[in-house]
Amino acid sequence: MSIANQVKEALYSVIDPELGINIVDLGLIYDIEVNKTNDVFVTMTLTTPGCPLHDSIVGGVESAIYYINEVGKVDVQLVWQPAWTPEKMSDQAKAMLMG
Amino acid sequence: MNGLSVNKKSETNIKLPLSFIFFGLIAFVVSQFIFFINSDALTNGVFRLPEILMGAHFLLLGWIVMVIMGAMYQLVPVVFLTPIWSEKLGVVQLIITTVGIISFSLLLGFNISIAVYGAVILIIGILLFLWQMIMTLKGQENKNILTLFVMAALVCFLITISAGLALSWTIGFGSSINYTAILHSHILLGVAGWFTLLIFGFSYKLVPMFSLSHGFKMKGSKWAFFSYILGLVVLIVSFWLELPALATVGWFLLWIGFTCFCLDIIEIIKKRLKRKLDRPFIFSLIAIGYGWLIHTLVVIFRIIGIHQDGIWGWMIFLYIICWIMFSILGYLYKIVPFLWWTYKYSAQVGKGNVPLLKDMVNEKVGVILFSLFSIGTFGLAFSGIMQVSIAVQLFQGLMLLTSIGYLVSIVDVVKK
Numbered sequence: 163m164s165i166a167n168q169v170k171e172a173l174y175s176v177i178d179p180e181l182g183i184n185i186v187d188l189g190l191i192y193d194i195e196v197n198k199t200n201d202v203f204v205t206m207t208l209t210t211p212g213c214p215l216h217d218s219i220v221g222g223v224e225s226a227i228y229y230i231n232e233v234g235k236v237d238v239q240l241v242w243q244p245a246w247t248p249e250k251m252s253d254q255a256k257a258m259l260m261g
Numbered sequence: 262m263n264g265l266s267v268n269k270k271s272e273t274n275i276k277l278p279l280s281f282i283f284f285g286l287i288a289f290v291v292s293q294f295i296f297f298i299n300s301d302a303l304t305n306g307v308f309r310l311p312e313i314l315m316g317a318h319f320l321l322l323g324w325i326v327m328v329i330m331g332a333m334y335q336l337v338p339v340v341f342l343t344p345i346w347s348e349k350l351g352v353v354q355l356i357i358t359t360v361g362i363i364s365f366s367l368l369l370g371f372n373i374s375i376a377v378y379g380a381v382i383l384i385i386g387i388l389l390f391l392w393q394m395i396m397t398l399k400g401q402e403n404k405n406i407l408t409l410f411v412m413a414a415l416v417c418f419l420i421t422i423s424a425g426l427a428l429s430w431t432i433g434f435g436s437s438i439n440y441t442a443i444l445h446s447h448i449l450l451g452v453a454g455w456f457t458l459l460i461f462g463f464s465y466k467l468v469p470m471f472s473l474s475h476g477f478k479m480k481g482s483k484w485a486f487f488s489y490i491l492g493l494v495v496l497i498v499s500f501w502l503e504l505p506a507l508a509t510v511g512w513f514l515l516w517i518g519f520t521c522f523c524l525d526i527i528e529i530i531k532k533r534l535k536r537k538l539d540r541p542f543i544f545s546l547i548a549i550g551y552g553w554l555i556h557t558l559v560v561i562f563r564i565i566g567i568h569q570d571g572i573w574g575w576m577i578f579l580y581i582i583c584w585i586m587f588s589i590l591g592y593l594y595k596i597v598p599f600l601w602w603t604y605k606y607s608a609q610v611g612k613g614n615v616p617l618l619k620d621m622v623n624e625k626v627g628v629i630l631f632s633l634f635s636i637g638t639f640g641l642a643f644s645g646i647m648q649v650s651i652a653v654q655l656f657q658g659l660m661l662l663t664s665i666g667y668l669v670s671i672v673d674v675v676k677k
Binding site: 172175176177179180181182209210211212213214215216217218219221222223224225226227229247248256259260261 | 335336339340341342466469470471473475534535536599602603606607608610611612615616617618619
């Protein structure tokens with residue numbers, strides 16, 4: 163499995179503690195890039211700017227990625243543009259929230 | 262992706278907000294105990310007795326103001342994306358404000374003629390808080406309507422404490438100022454200005470966050486702000502010029518502002534993605550409904566000419582308890598678990614299983630407590646207005662026991 167895929171897999175373990183849904187299914191992960199030296203660059207967002215879980219979730223993303231053996235540096239960039247929308251959620255996340 | 266990166270540490274050391282909150286919870290129980298042993302005065306609608314003033318200030322300053330200060334130390338950095346200006350100043354402010362509240366409230370009850378000395382200590386503490394918040398908000402990059410609500414609330418708070426100092430000064434040393442106008446301005450700006458504007462501002466952030474709402478417009482927010490501010494100004498002018506007709510206009514403007522706020526909240530809730538809302542949060546939403554109902558009743562009372570002091574005293578009581586305190590009781594069931602979760606589990610996210618925020622607090626106990634608070638409050642107001650002494654004592658006893666239960670339920674959170 164490529165490192166990018168391993169990273170995505172690892173991010174399923176990062177759960178939003180308010181909603182009880184992982185951040186991948188919530189559609190918070192915009193982009194995962196891995197360079198030649200296996201440094202990982204993640205671009206992500208949160209459901210709303212000013213989310214009190216800001217530091218916890220970003221820190222959780224870094225921790226989950228560092229658990230992968232081959233990974234070099236980890237750089238998580240939190241962005242508000244493009245803004246998160248409900249359409250970015252997986253069907254499973256939608257069902258959990260709206261069911 | 263070319264979005265603006267916003268990686269910033271935004272968390273405050275939780276010891277600071279939690280210290281404010283736990284002092285507040287103890288002051289809450291103390292205030293309920295004071296009211297319980299003075300329930301005769303409540304029955305007779307005599308609210309200006311030293312003991313009732315002591316209980317009221319333990320409730321308003323010790324409980325509500327301290328909890329709000331603690332919540333602001335946690336919420337302002339995350340909501341406005343700017344760190345607290347000085348956490349050291351926060352600790353100094355906590356100590357001075359605590360000493361000020363205890364000394365001022367006790368002096369009001371036991372030696373009102375020198376209460377001004379307690380007031381001076383308290384005001385130093387509050388001024389340090391205001392300075393802290395102004396310096397913190399100055400660091401916010403993109404100011405918005407929420408900033409306006411919070412800044413206006415802080416200004417109201419400053420005027421409230423200035424008026425409070427003038428009242429204490431008058432009691433201690435006498436003066437020729439218009440005591441009644443200052444007293445009414447003090448109550449109005451403290452209760453409707455500082456508390457309400459602040460709850461408006463934070464609700465515009467917290468309600469969408471807790472309901473995961475999306476696509477709402479907040480069209481009424483500017484109307485809510487300007488109408489409410491204008492209402493406060495008109496009411497203060499009416500107090501000073503003694504113009505009852507103008508007061509009716511002022512209350513009506515407050516009602517318009519509150520209604521605009523309610524319509525926005527209804528839209529936010531309608532557009533939520535989270536179907537099943539947490540029960541403590543629902544309690545905070547119900548408090549908004551109570552707030553609107555009380556604003557409506559006040560306007561009706563003004564129009565049909567109900568002016569009895571006793572009834573207006575109970576209306577202020579209901580406003581403080583049903584709108585302000587119930588909002589805070591509900592939000593605190595979200596804020597304290599979050600603070601403790603952040604302290605204990607934040608660093609473990611991504612490394613292993615961590616509990617969810619809702620696992621940190623016993624919602625079922627919360628529902629029982631919130632129901633008992635509602636029964637106690639309405640029972641107290643009804644039996645107070647009807648002047649049934651034994652019922653007032655019974656319902657105030659219920660409030661006291663429920664406040665202890667609430668304190669224990671919050672202490673339980675920090676044991677997890």
